Amino acid sequence: MRDEDTYADLTALFSAEDREQEAKPFVDQVMGRIRAQARIRKLLLVVTGVGGALLAASQLPKLLADTVGLDASLTTSIIQVQTDASALASANPLWLGIAAIVGLSLLAVAAMERT
Amino acid sequence: MRTDPDLAADAARGSDTAFAELVRRHQARVRGMSRRLTGSASDGDDIAQATFLTAWQKIATYAGGTFSAWICMICYREFLQVRRRQRPEIELDETAEIIPFDRSVPDAGDKLDLSRALAKLPEAQRICVTLCVAAGLSHREAAEATGWPLGTIKSHVNRGVAALRKHLAADQVA
Numbered sequence: 027m028r029d030e031d032t033y034a035d036l037t038a039l040f041s042a043e044d045r046e047q048e049a050k051p052f053v054d055q056v057m058g059r060i061r062a063q064a065r066i067r068k069l070l071l072v073v074t075g076v077g078g079a080l081l082a083a084s085q086l087p088k089l090l091a092d093t094v095g096l097d098a099s100l101t102t103s104i105i106q107v108q109t110d111a112s113a114l115a116s117a118n119p120l121w122l123g124i125a126a127i128v129g130l131s132l133l134a135v136a137a138m139e140r141t
Numbered sequence: 142m143r144t145d146p147d148l149a150a151d152a153a154r155g156s157d158t159a160f161a162e163l164v165r166r167h168q169a170r171v172r173g174m175s176r177r178l179t180g181s182a183s184d185g186d187d188i189a190q191a192t193f194l195t196a197w198q199k200i201a202t203y204a205g206g207t208f209s210a211w212i213c214m215i216c217y218r219e220f221l222q223v224r225r226r227q228r229p230e231i232e233l234d235e236t237a238e239i240i241p242f243d244r245s246v247p248d249a250g251d252k253l254d255l256s257r258a259l260a261k262l263p264e265a266q267r268i269c270v271t272l273c274v275a276a277g278l279s280h281r282e283a284a285e286a287t288g289w290p291l292g293t294i295k296s297h298v299n300r301g302v303a304a305l306r307k308h309l310a311a312d313q314v315a
Binding site for chain 1: 164
């Protein structure tokens with residue numbers, strides 16, 4: 027015989043006592059609190075999201091301008107370097123070697139600098 | 142009728158109507174359990190509410206099995222938390238004969254012989270009887286919830302049931 031079988035009558039008494047409690051007000055109260063918490067969580071998420079979006083939007087013009095400016099200057103520089111290199115190479119290839127050594131030296135110094 | 146695990150799965154996906162059905166199904170057991178643990182209808186209902194709020198937050202961790210056992214375990218932990226806040230200096234002593242939860246205010250609705258008889262039990266027996274006899278947890282589930290050894294649970298339940306029957310019989314004679 028299982029242990030639980032020895033007190034089935036008491037379990038039935040307790041269950042009968044439990045069933046006397048009115049369910050609806052309690053369920054409504056619990057679900058009301060759960061829904062209130064959910065509303066607060068949603069509100070916080072929306073406020074945080076909108077705040078983040080506004081912050082991002084305020085930085086966007088500067089970011090775009092910087093990005094576009096960088097792209098333009100980079101493109102210009104690359105074209106200029108290509109043009110100069112072609113001119114130097116056609117005039118005297120030695121200048122290319124000298125420029126490469128100077129460039130590499132400067133790169134090495136720049137790479138080793140901490141600040 | 143949809144099963145508890147189905148409703149719990151829906152609740153875990155955010156369905157508050159599924160969770161409301163779970164609350165409706167299990168509120169009597171949880172409220173009864175928390176009222177018996179605290180000895181007070183209002184304190185018990187506060188703990189029962191906290192139990193369901195915690196259950197809603199942790200519903201995704203419910204891994205099947207008996208939902209009533211899962212919710213009763215949460216209820217017992219909520220009871221311990223409330224009691225620690227109420228009496229932080231008192232540690233639960235499973236051999237204690239005192240009833241540390243504040244029972245100074247008698248409950249108007251707490252007039253049934255059963256409740257009175259239960260209140261006369263030592264705390265450890267009352268907890269074990271509440272969990273196993275009233276809430277329907279198995280001895281193993283009660284051992285898991287309380288952290289007490291299985292043998293201790295069985296012993297407290299047996300002695301508690303015997304004492305409860307004795308008190309009930311005495312009440313009926315009187």
